[in-house]
Amino acid sequence: METFLLLAHPVTGGLATLAALWVFVDTLNAGESSVARIKNISLICAILMWLTYFLGGYFYVVYYYVDKAFIIKGPWAFGYSFFMELKEHVFLMLLMLATYLPVAAYSYVPSNKSVRKLVLWVAGLIVPTSLAMEGSGAVIALAAKVALLLKVKGV
Amino acid sequence: METIEIGKYTKSFGLSFAITSLISALLVILKETNEETVLAWMKAVTPHHWITHGIINIILFVALGWALSMPNSGQGLKISANALIGSIVASTLISNLLIAGFYI
Numbered sequence: 335m336e337t338f339l340l341l342a343h344p345v346t347g348g349l350a351t352l353a354a355l356w357v358f359v360d361t362l363n364a365g366e367s368s369v370a371r372i373k374n375i376s377l378i379c380a381i382l383m384w385l386t387y388f389l390g391g392y393f394y395v396v397y398y399y400v401d402k403a404f405i406i407k408g409p410w411a412f413g414y415s416f417f418m419e420l421k422e423h424v425f426l427m428l429l430m431l432a433t434y435l436p437v438a439a440y441s442y443v444p445s446n447k448s449v450r451k452l453v454l455w456v457a458g459l460i461v462p463t464s465l466a467m468e469g470s471g472a473v474i475a476l477a478a479k480v481a482l483l484l485k486v487k488g489v
Numbered sequence: 490m491e492t493i494e495i496g497k498y499t500k501s502f503g504l505s506f507a508i509t510s511l512i513s514a515l516l517v518i519l520k521e522t523n524e525e526t527v528l529a530w531m532k533a534v535t536p537h538h539w540i541t542h543g544i545i546n547i548i549l550f551v552a553l554g555w556a557l558s559m560p561n562s563g564q565g566l567k568i569s570a571n572a573l574i575g576s577i578v579a580s581t582l583i584s585n586l587l588i589a590g591f592y593i
Binding site: 387391394395415416419420422423424426427429430431433434437438441446448449451452455456459463 | 494495496498499502503506509510513514517536537539540542543546547550570573574577578581584585588589592593
């Protein structure tokens with residue numbers, strides 16, 4: 335279960351990022367035929383982000399304390415003190431932003447330049463923020479790995 | 490003909506996001522600098538302070554989004570698209586900088 339959660343949450347997070355990127359690109363080149371697609375993919379982005387929240391959140395609340403104990407004692411303690419803290423708190427903002435994406439996208443029609451601009455900005459903010467979350471996750475995983483390697487080597 | 494109007498819920502929930510995001514970032518600083526009171530309360534309410542933080546955000550986001558759609562006899566807020574986008578972008582950047590800056 336622990337390993338599944340550890341692997342599943344960056345996958346759903348990555349897919350949510352791709353969905354936001356899809357919405358951004360589709361909106362950039364939007365026509366009548368892309369309206370339904372933009373609305374559907376924005377909803378999928380929000381659903382995937384909520385799934386990431388529950389999967390990653392369950393791992394964080396139930397299992398993370400073991401990793402945390404190793405990371406804090408290891409040479410990459412910043413994996414916990416900066417990257418994990420950043421990730422767990424910025425993600426809460428990202429979740430709301432992804433939830434807002436379909437709210438904005440559902441009033442989209444190609445003639446409405448204002449909503450088009452809004453959807454572009456919201457999707458455009460989700461992508462780099464999500465990538466920062468994925469990157470932070472990679473640093474945290476590496477911080478745990480470095481700590482465990484040194485423990486195995488007896489350093 | 491170009492349509493320039495945006496829906497009342499698009500405006501209200503956009504502004505709700507901007508406000509909630511800033512409050513969430515300030516709550517991070519507040520709970521971390523008041524471990525005996527704020528953080529202790531957040532740990533007592535649910536099994537983990539992060540769960541409490543998330544619930545506060547979600548309740549605030551939904552409640553503000555609904556409340557901000559009510560003004561002007563239910564017509565919603567009078568705010569331009571540029572002002573709405575500006576508040577969302579500014580809030581996102583400031584919130585992220587507040588959180589990152591606090592933990593550096």
